[in-house]
Amino acid sequence: MPRLLYLVHDLSDPAVRRRLIMLTRGGATVDLAGFSRAKIEGDIAGIKPVNLGRTDDGRFVHRTWAVLMAMAGLQSALSGASKPDVIVARNLETLALANRANHYFGGSVPIVYECLDIHRLLVGMGPIGRSMRFAERWFGRSVSAIVTSSPAFKSNYFDVLSFLKAPVKLVENKVVAATDEGLLPVPQRCEDRPWRIGWFGALRCRKSLKLLAHFSRMANGRFEIILRGRPAYTEFEDFDAFVANEPFMRFCGPYRNPEDLAAIYGEVDFAWTADSFEEGLNSKWLLPNRLYEGCLHGAVPIAVQGTETAEVLRRNSIGLILSDATSFALSMAMEGLDVRRFRELESAVAACDRRNWEIDEADCKNLVAWLAGLAPAGPRKTSDHFPISSSFAI
Template identity: 90%
Template sequence: MAHVLYLVHDLSDPAVRRRLIMLTRGGATVGLAGFSRAKIPGEIEGIKPVNLGRTADGRFVQRTWAVLKAMARLRSVLAGLSKPDVIVARNLETLALANRANGYFGGSVPIVYECLDIHRLLIGMGPVARSMRLAERWFGRNVSAIVTSSPAFKSNYFDVLSFLKIPVMLVENKVVAAMDDGLLPAPQKREDRPWRIGWFGALRCRKSLKLLAHFSRMANGRFEIILRGRPAYSEFDDFDAFVANEPFMRFYGPYRNPEDLGAIYGEVDFAWTADCFEEGHNSKWLLPNRLYEGCLHGAVPIAVQGTETAEALRRNNIGLILSDATSFALSMAMEGLDVRRVRYLKSAVAACDRRNWAIDEADCKSLVAWLAGLAPAGPRKTSDHFPISSSFAI
């Protein structure tokens, strides 16, 4: 049985829990340590985490200081843990910890760099961006492989900008569904309610919030905007007050993934999958969780032209692709909307292969087997092939 030490940037991030489900379902035993940006439970998926300290969104200097303090006491943190077969470091800030942990265990443990977002400070040719990429190369000097969630991250960053020249593994943000979960029938719109657009997950995009609010006002009650998840309050002037002042917008707080997905997506007709948080870079390249969550549960996805998400919709011949990220473009896409058209759009989503959106037990086992088979970084043949299922294509 593979033993994975998982070092994470935010223990309270729901995506961390999803990865733990995937690893344990694949047969791994997991040691968990990381920082937190909110209160965390005593256990996550039956694993007691080691909390390395609090960090905050958007506070780069504070997070750097937290990493330095964690490095100073990492030896005592790891004292009770057995040597892992592999160390997975989620995000750049944990790579320094991964190297220190590997040294504690003798220096022979392979390290995997899990990078699911490309931070804006890493992009560009200026001195700050180059310095950040040099730091990434230094902290990644012992990394055996990179795990990322979108092919556009590989082609636009790791292949052309990053100084790390090691194999890149694609593990999309697919839903790790419950064992007995099946596709739910797409609910029909009731005549007594407006059409609903759901924006769920990490709510961090000011442009999306204002765009959806303006669109709903223009539609004068024909559409409702339903928000669920975790707002990045540092990115908004006053998220709660803004939503409270919008007549056709509602925020219902966080949700559990995957337990609540069927219920919450069953209450909406469309899923807002666009993201303009780092427009032109990370937001253009990512494939967000909400794409997979919504499509798996029958919601019609909405994306913006020129993004990797729009390309995913085009490949599957589903959803609505806006010409640009404006309320006018959204209004044009919704023009003439009726029950018959929505039924057609939903049927196209329902016809997609479930494996496009969900990870099964075989996928979990393949990922764990690949992790367990990694050799420590060093002189080796570089290959772009990994002997695992097509759900984890390079």
């Protein structure tokens, strides 16, 4: 059973919990440490985290300082943890910590860089962009492999722009198969209610929010917009006030993945999978969690032409692909929508292989086996360990 040290940029990110579920189901023993952007209470997927301090979304100077402070105290924070077989660093800011941790463990532990978003600062052609890529190369100088979630990240960034030269493994944002424990009941669709579009997950796109609000007003109650997840409040002037002022839009709070997915997607007909947060760059290349969540649970996906998400819909002959990200394009796609047409769209999604959207136990074991295969052969040194302290703070 391999032992992993998982270093993360935000312990409160629901995606961290999903990855932990996948790793532990695959047979790994995981030590978890990272920063947090919200209060952390108790374990995460049954694992007690080491909180390295608070950071804030978008505040890069503060995050850089937090990383420097964490590096200074990392030996104390990780004191007592057994030497890992592999260190996994989620996002660029944890790569520096991974190198420091590896030094404490003797310098022979392979490091995996898990990069699931390509920030706009990394792709610039000016001095800032090049400096960011040099920093990525410096902190990633000992990286054995890169894990990313979309083939477009590899072809548009790691193959042509990044200075890192390491093999890239694709691990898509598929849904980890749910157990029966804690599942919410799946609602039955009422024929007399308005059509519903669900925008779930990381809500960070101002353009999507305004587009969906304008579309719902144009439809005058024929469509409702249901929002769930974690709003990035730094990206909106006043998210709560905006939604409260919209007659056909409501925000229903966070949800658990995978436990709540069947229930919340059972309440909607369409899944908004578009994202213009970093339009033309990361938003064009990513394959968002909501794509897999929605398709797995029968919601008809909506994407925008020219994106990697739209290519997935086209290959599977499912969903609606808008000509552009406007309320007019969405109105045109929904023109003439009736129950018969919706059933055709719904049936096409249902006919897809579930493995397109879902990770099973075999996938979990394969990922852990691949990670274990990166470790050098030979017995582990049992003397290379330090206590784990969960009280480290900056």
